[in-house]
Amino acid sequence: MTELEACVLALLCRDGPMTAYQVRKEFERSRASTWRASTGSIYPLIKRMSARGLIAAKPERGDARGTRHLAATKAGQRKVEAWLTETPAWIGDATEDPIRTRVQFLILLPVSLRRRTIVGMAKVTEAAIAALDVYMADSNIDAIEKLAHEGARAMLEARATWLEKVLQHFNDA
Amino acid sequence: MTELEACVLALLCRDGPMTAYQVRKEFERSRASTWRASTGSIYPLIKRMSARGLIAAKPERGDARGTRHLAATKAGQRKVEAWLTETPAWIGDATEDPIRTRVQFLILLPVSLRRRTIVGMAKVTEAAIAALDVYMADSNIDAIEKLAHEGARAMLEARATWLEKVLQHFNDA
DNA sequence: GGCTCCATGTAAGGAGTTACATGATTCA
DNA sequence: TGAATCATGTAACTCCTTACATGGAGCC
Numbered sequence A, B: 001m002t003e004l005e006a007c008v009l010a011l012l013c014r015d016g017p018m019t020a021y022q023v024r025k026e027f028e029r030s031r032a033s034t035w036r037a038s039t040g041s042i043y044p045l046i047k048r049m050s051a052r053g054l055i056a057a058k059p060e061r062g063d064a065r066g067t068r069h070l071a072a073t074k075a076g077q078r079k080v081e082a083w084l085t086e087t088p089a090w091i092g093d094a095t096e097d098p099i100r101t102r103v104q105f106l107i108l109l110p111v112s113l114r115r116r117t118i119v120g121m122a123k124v125t126e127a128a129i130a131a132l133d134v135y136m137a138d139s140n141i142d143a144i145e146k147l148a149h150e151g152a153r154a155m156l157e158a159r160a161t162w163l164e165k166v167l168q169h170f171n172d173a
Numbered sequence C: 001g002g003c004t005c006c007a008t009g010t011a012a013g014g015a016g017t018t019a020c021a022t023g024a025t026t027c028a
Numbered sequence D: 001t002g003a004a005t006c007a008t009g010t011a012a013c014t015c016c017t018t019a020c021a022t023g024g025a026g027c028c
Helices: A003-015 A020-029 A039-051 A074-085 A098-103 A111-137 A143-172 B003-015 B020-029 B039-051 B074-085 B098-103 B111-137 B143-172
Strands: A055-059 A068-072 B055-059 B068-072
Touching: A003 A020, A003 A039, A003 A068, A003 A074, A003 B098, A020 A039, A020 A068, A039 A055, A068 A074, A074 B111, A098 A111, A098 A143, A098 B003, A098 B143, A111 A143, A111 B074, A143 B098, A143 B143, B003 B020, B003 B039, B003 B068, B003 B074, B020 B039, B020 B068, B039 B055, B068 B074, B098 B111, B098 B143, B111 B143
Parallel strands: none
Antiparallel strands: A055 A068, B055 B068
């Protein structure tokens, strides 16, 4: 089960039954999960998981669009519980960070560009924090989503602080 | 250019010329970038980038294995510089975090399991921090890589601290 | 009647994974 | 000479992306 599959299944467990369209809208709306869930991924995904007996679909009667309300089956619910409670080592690992990746190669830049680049990185990080704050100020967001946002924010703050150290490092060198 | 492509190209700029095999070994060795660079990804990638004129290969004379020393071309170097100095908004965004994803669905678990699960998440996070520390203690690691590790560590610490808050939240609820 | 949103899906293509496959070089 | 390492690569598969495609439902 991929992360996206697990995420969709968990969403169906928590907020379902809902249509594939609603699932997509939820991923689009929420800044808490980075998942996009484009049509080209979501419909095949649902087909796969239906075939595996993890999702059950009930067609809406009298709707010619073929609207189907999706729900996790018993087996699907068990899968989600297992996904949640298992804590394999890899989920603890440091996440991939495009900025951290780039920092390792800053030495390739002429000295004059390094500082400017680091400042740029700090700027986009601060912008991301600000965007989160705007989003969090929305009173329509429930406690759990707020908690998730606080987690994202804390990690961004850690990066911002670290970037100051990076700047220091390249100033000294 | 994907992140992996840019990363390989930047590595060739910084540490090249080197063979595809050495590139793979470097990705395997370093805990700083999460990239795996399996054979099935690295060789096609090099073929692609050679075709685009970003990588040049010089065969080693008298080596029947077909050993080829790879280097970034001038065009490749320019690409890397652009990749480094551009700071598109998305690189500032919060990274995907499998633990943060899961936390949003903890409510699906019976109360008795929630606390245990959060503790498990904290444990694997602490384990990742400890593994980084062991790695960092190695004197063979240069200053830049240490800096990158510090960044990863700081973000893991932020997650660990946040998980305490998560535990609190579910204790109160 | 027409606009917006709801709702489904496919097609082509990209990039990555694991597993398989082959053989040279080096060193004890 | 045999084992570990160096070194290259392909094949089948999975999942994701973007773009395309279709049409019903609801509302003014």
